[in-house]
Amino acid sequence: MKPRIRWLALLLGLAVLGCTHASVPLMPKGIAQVPTPTVTPTPSPAPDAMPAPNVDANINPQLTAAHTRFGFKLFSQLVQQQPDNIMISPTSVAIALSMLYNGAAGNTQQAMANALELKGLTVQDLNQASAALEATLENADPQVQLKLANSLWGRSGFSFQPDFLQQNQTFYGAEITELDFNDPAAPDRINAWVAQNTEGKITKIIDQIDPQQVLFLINAVYFKGNWTTQFDPSNTSEQPFQLLDGNQKQHPMMSQQGNFAYYETDQFQAVSLPYGNRRLSMYVFLPRPNSSLTAFYSGLTPENWDTWMPQFRRREGLLQLPKFKSEYEETLNEALTALGMGVIFTDQADFSQLSSEPTAVDEVKHKTFIEVNEEGTEAAAVTSVGVRVTSIGLDEPFQMVVDRPFFYAIRDNQTGTMLFMGAVVEPE
Known part of the structure; x- marks a missing residue:
């Protein structure tokens, strides 16, 4: 029987530190270690900027x-x-x-x-x-x-x-x-x-x-x-969260009122929550009460995503989001x-x-x-x-209470890279 190989590739880990053990070169003689090419950091978007197109000439x-x-x-x-x-x-x-x-x-x-x-x-x-x-x-x-x-x-x-x-x-x-x-x-x-x-x-x-x-x-x-603008812990309180089976559970809900990058349609509300200097953001998509997460998934395509991203506009509003x-x-x-x-x-x-x-x-x-x-x-x-x-945006303030199953993504707004994407149907 021929030998069998097994690979293991570890997915995104949120902190990268050096290996604590000394590495033994596996490279054949004559092959030198070459450092990963470096890229000059690109400037961060302005504080009120929407998702920006790729402006780094080094990025394909x-x-x-x-x-x-x-x-x-x-x-x-x-x-x-x-x-x-x-x-x-x-x-x-x-x-x-x-x-x-x-x-x-x-x-x-x-x-x-x-x-x-x-x-x-x-x-x-x-x-x-x-x-x-x-x-x-x-x-x-x-x-x-x-x-x-x-x-x-x-x-x-x-x-x-x-x-x-x-x-x-x-x-x-x-x-x-x-x-x-x-x-x-x-x-x-x-x-x-x-x-x-x-x-x-x-x-x-x-x-x-x-x-x-x-x-x-x-x-x-x-x-x-x-977060660029953090939630005040004193505004966090136990609120009901609607589960898929129709039941509710009490869960800590964070609350923040301010000016957000916001987008809404007949099917969902969406908000962008930036980190640090605003180049990276979490996008939260909440299906309307008369819709569902399953219905939202049917429209979650690369084409629709590319259409949605430029539609976010600054708008005053109240956001309630579960800790999870x-x-x-x-x-x-x-x-x-x-x-x-x-x-x-x-x-x-x-x-x-x-x-x-x-x-x-x-x-x-x-x-x-x-x-x-x-x-x-x-x-x-x-x-x-x-x-x-081997072998659509309105002028009046919005209210977005994320108290039911929702979709989220963490994105680099400059390159469009999707670092994480997920859904919460029952926050823990």
């Missing part, structure tokens, strides 16, 4: 648009599987799969390109655009913590294609470590990296290492931002298969650019965390990829 708008389209498709699939509290990081999943994409060839590469919406982008285009995007996101706002980290953990003695390792090191800044997978402490070492790179919000992605596993690919991101904390974990195999990427899980997978051994993806696992309170938001996510060897 094709990539950010691709991430958005992929993120909405993935979210739609997961909602069909589990219509409860849900939260994903499109950016983290896309980055993790982009690193894997460097090892794909033939029909497998084409299937991944279609699912990831990479049409028109070569592998080199993707890598360069990803490096620039990661760099600009990390420099988005000095008042917001936003960090990304990548790593590869390879089984000692297993052979990987030099170009695959070099591309991931050069363009994704991946830390490459050779590890004795037979050592019982190996999972703890990888999980320690995960915990550090998510500020302890996600502490475990690996339970044990199977003898057939040869590689773990990790992407982690950390986000922590305070949410953790989410899901295996993405089924959803990615539905998006046309199923070949990566089969013996027909072609990852010849990864290793001379025939390989296929065993599992793609995603974990996220978010906490929203009066001060701001903290969030984290981890994506795990396991591979096996």
